[in-house]
Amino acid sequence: MAASQENESDMDFSDNDCYDYNNYYNDDDSDVEHVDPMKVDPEYFEYRCLSEEEVERLLNESVESLSNCLRISPTLAKVLLHGHHWNSNEVIRKYKDNPSQTIIWAKINPPSPQSIMTSNYYTCPVCVTPQHVEKFSHLPCGHKFCKDCWITHFEVQINQGISTSISCMAKDCVVLVPESFVLMHLQHKTNIREKYQHFVFQDYVKSHPELRFCPGPNCPIIVHSREIKAKKSICEQCKTAFCFRCGCDYHAPTDCQVIKKWLIKCADDSETANYISAHTKDCPKCHICIEKNGGCNHMQCYNCKHDFCWMCLGDWKSHGSEYYECSRYRENPNIAHESVHAQAREALTKYLHYYERWENHSKSLKLEEQTLEKLRDRINEKVMSGLGTWIDWQYLFASANLLAKCRYTLQYTYPFAYYMDAGPRKELFEYQQAQLEAEIENLSWKIERAETTDRGDLENQMDIAEKRRTTLLKDFLDV
Amino acid sequence: MAVLPRRIIKETQRLMQEPVPGISAVPDDSNARYFHVIVTGPEDSPFEGGLFKLELFLPEDYPMSAPKVRFITKIYHPNIDRLGRICLDILKDKWSPALQIRTVLLSIQALLSAPNPDDPLANDVAELWKVNEIEAIRNAKEWTRRYAMDN
Numbered sequence: 001m002a003a004s005q006e007n008e009s010d011m012d013f014s015d016n017d018c019y020d021y022n023n024y025y026n027d028d029d030s031d032v033e034h035v036d037p038m039k040v041d042p043e044y045f046e047y048r049c050l051s052e053e054e055v056e057r058l059l060n061e062s063v064e065s066l067s068n069c070l071r072i073s074p075t076l077a078k079v080l081l082h083g084h085h086w087n088s089n090e091v092i093r094k095y096k097d098n099p100s101q102t103i104i105w106a107k108i109n110p111p112s113p114q115s116i117m118t119s120n121y122y123t124c125p126v127c128v129t130p131q132h133v134e135k136f137s138h139l140p141c142g143h144k145f146c147k148d149c150w151i152t153h154f155e156v157q158i159n160q161g162i163s164t165s166i167s168c169m170a171k172d173c174v175v176l177v178p179e180s181f182v183l184m185h186l187q188h189k190t191n192i193r194e195k196y197q198h199f200v201f202q203d204y205v206k207s208h209p210e211l212r213f214c215p216g217p218n219c220p221i222i223v224h225s226r227e228i229k230a231k232k233s234i235c236e237q238c239k240t241a242f243c244f245r246c247g248c249d250y251h252a253p254t255d256c257q258v259i260k261k262w263l264i265k266c267a268d269d270s271e272t273a274n275y276i277s278a279h280t281k282d283c284p285k286c287h288i289c290i291e292k293n294g295g296c297n298h299m300q301c302y303n304c305k306h307d308f309c310w311m312c313l314g315d316w317k318s319h320g321s322e323y324y325e326c327s328r329y330r331e332n333p334n335i336a337h338e339s340v341h342a343q344a345r346e347a348l349t350k351y352l353h354y355y356e357r358w359e360n361h362s363k364s365l366k367l368e369e370q371t372l373e374k375l376r377d378r379i380n381e382k383v384m385s386g387l388g389t390w391i392d393w394q395y396l397f398a399s400a401n402l403l404a405k406c407r408y409t410l411q412y413t414y415p416f417a418y419y420m421d422a423g424p425r426k427e428l429f430e431y432q433q434a435q436l437e438a439e440i441e442n443l444s445w446k447i448e449r450a451e452t453t454d455r456g457d458l459e460n461q462m463d464i465a466e467k468r469r470t471t472l473l474k475d476f477l478d479v
Numbered sequence: 480m481a482v483l484p485r486r487i488i489k490e491t492q493r494l495m496q497e498p499v500p501g502i503s504a505v506p507d508d509s510n511a512r513y514f515h516v517i518v519t520g521p522e523d524s525p526f527e528g529g530l531f532k533l534e535l536f537l538p539e540d541y542p543m544s545a546p547k548v549r550f551i552t553k554i555y556h557p558n559i560d561r562l563g564r565i566c567l568d569i570l571k572d573k574w575s576p577a578l579q580i581r582t583v584l585l586s587i588q589a590l591l592s593a594p595n596p597d598d599p600l601a602n603d604v605a606e607l608w609k610v611n612e613i614e615a616i617r618n619a620k621e622w623t624r625r626y627a628m629d630n
């Protein structure tokens with residue numbers, strides 16, 4: 001923190017000395033040639049997994065530096081930061097522009113000053129008990145209440161989970177109770193004080209756009225990133241992967257709002273969509289019933305050996321070609337002239353097209369996990385019976401992991417496409433989606449037959465699939 | 480039963496000595512936190528001439544928490560539902576420990592004079608109140624006559 005040291009001697013308010021030019025992540029970059037990592041990897045994301053203590057330190061540093069910069073109390077600095085989503089620069093700008101209004105706006109001071117009565121005895125308006133003035137306390141608004149009433153007020157609020165938004169007890173008074181005021185009154189009430197501090201911390205983290213609680217069950221980790229984007233973060237402790245921006249399952253290339261809309265739609269329409277969840281279909285050639293037990297959508301009928309696609313039941317030979325039409329939904333160009341009933345049917349058909357593929361890839365991901373388990377067992381046997389070493393077989397695990405990563409992205413391309421407006425951009429997207437789809441099925445097919453697949457061939461396929469995935473994300477991931 | 484807080488005793492005394500015009504609130508013989516309330520329908524409102532029974536209960540943490548109030552008499556009003564529950568900000572997030580039973584009852588009386596269909600609790604009533612106020616007022620008068628008179 002060399003910058004803040006220099007400023008201590010000359011504390012004038014020139015605009016340059018206290019703005020938050022934090023070089024947190026870029027400290028050692030000076031002698032490295034600058035390459036934008038985003039150009040190489042569209043999912044590149046810098047973040048850190050922090051403990052509660054580390055986050056507390058981080059928040060305290062912001063509070064301290066703001067309080068030094070504006071020469072205000074840490075209490076005031078904290079309330080101002082919390083009220084401005086921890087954006088120091090915004091607080092500094094507003095405060096320098098109009099300090100008193102900023103403090104009123106942050107609900108620290110009342111809009112109009114109160115006259116404070118100065119008698120020795122006073123009746124508390126809440127418990128209607130006359131007491132010596134020493135037993136009273138008040139916020140900047142001047143509304144006096146006895147300390148016992150303040151304590152009860154805090155207890156009731158805290159037990160409802162309220163912390164940073166506790167306000168003065170007076171009618172229509174908007175002044176907020178700062179942390180220090182609450183802690184002062186609760187100094188002998190350990191349990192409720194700890195509860196309060198816990199809720200306050202939750203509020204601070206939730207209001208801080210650079211911080212996100214790990215959504216993993218009972219995980220205390222908080223992810224910190226300067227880049228507030230819908231990027232993938234993986235918790236170091238519990239390994240949960242999630243979108244940094246919304247805290248839900250990672251969803252590239254779809255954005256946070258769209259995936260939310262899609263998941264709500266799927267939950268609402270689950271009844272309609274249920275019929276497609278069947279695990280069996282008939283072979284389009286010999287009509288024998290086939291059960292799907294792997295993740296690969298390239299099916300081969302065990303009876304007649306016909307190769308077909310599980311999704312559209314089309315001949316597999318045409319799938320491998322230039323334009324894999326299976327992923328694409330063909331809209332009816334005359335739909336605007338059809339009856340309301342026909343339009344509703346068309347809307348449902350369209351939704352089901354995307355939903356089926358979304359759901360199918362989700363199932364494939366699970367089935368491929370089982371394939372990986374079986375693979376692990378087989379490799380274990382091989383190694384134990386002297387057929388190569390663990391290292392020799394590592395590439396197979398690498399390929400299975402890559403397959404999962406690619407299929408995951410592919411699954412999330414369907415909600416993206418569903419909400420896309422028709423036009424050349426959607427055509428390009430669906431073209432790339434089809435390409436990715438085809439290469440993923442090739443990879444899945446090869447992994448299911450891993451022991452008989454040539455290693456070079458498999459590694460080549462991995463390379464192609466990942467390239468398709470990155471290309472699609474480079475062109476369409478916009479976070 | 481726990482000893483009654485000074486605050487409740489004081490409020491009860493004042494309600495008895497200086498009652499609010501048009502409102503009577505009497506504590507129950509066996510429970511001093513439970514009040515039998517009767518609100519007179521305000522003049523020039525569709526509730527005029529009616530006597531509306533309510534129950535008011537002071538929870539354990541009163542006055543840190545708001546009193547619980549409910550209409551017992553059926554009433555046709557956009558901010559009061561079929562179970563008699565009342566949509567009033569000071570009974571929820573706008574509650575302040577400095578408010579009193581008296582202020583709550585005055586607010587309820589004011590709500591009868593000025594229904595607010597934009598903040599509804601009874602949706603069908605609020606809807607009619609907005610699209611056809613004349614008919615809604617006719618219903619309210621009819622309900623007042625049927626449920627809030629002669630008993």
Ligand SMILES: [Zn+2]
Pocket residue numbers: 139141142143168169170173174175
């Ligand atoms: Zn106040």
Ligand SMILES: [Zn+2]
Pocket residue numbers: 124125126127128129145146147148149150
């Ligand atoms: Zn008091």
Ligand SMILES: [Zn+2]
Pocket residue numbers: 214215216219220221235236237238239240
């Ligand atoms: Zn975690």
Ligand SMILES: [Zn+2]
Pocket residue numbers: 230243244245246247248251255256
């Ligand atoms: Zn997100």
